[in-house]
Amino acid sequence: MAKLTYEIVEHDGGWAYSAKGVYSETFPTHDAARTAAERVAAKQTVAGATTGISYEDRQGQWHIEVSKGEDRPETEVTG
Secondary structure, three states, X not given: OOEEEEXXXXXXXXXXXXXXXXXXXXXXXXXXXXXXXXXXXHHHOOOOOOEEEEEEOOOOOEEEEEEOOOOOOEEEEEO
16 A cells, blocks of 8 residues: 655745645645645545546656556655
């Protein structure tokens, strides 16, 4: 099972959560950013429908895969 970590960090004059190098919107307080991160992390663990996905990689090649609805990551919030 994959693991996804949301880290609370100072960002753009406030606080944000970051996962895999991507930042959320900026929140005025650490607590507000943590609450938002915990809400998002909880949503990541909810199973959904199996669906097809397509994406283009960095070399410009397209890939088509099946994303299983029950294949959800383990999540945690740090910071």
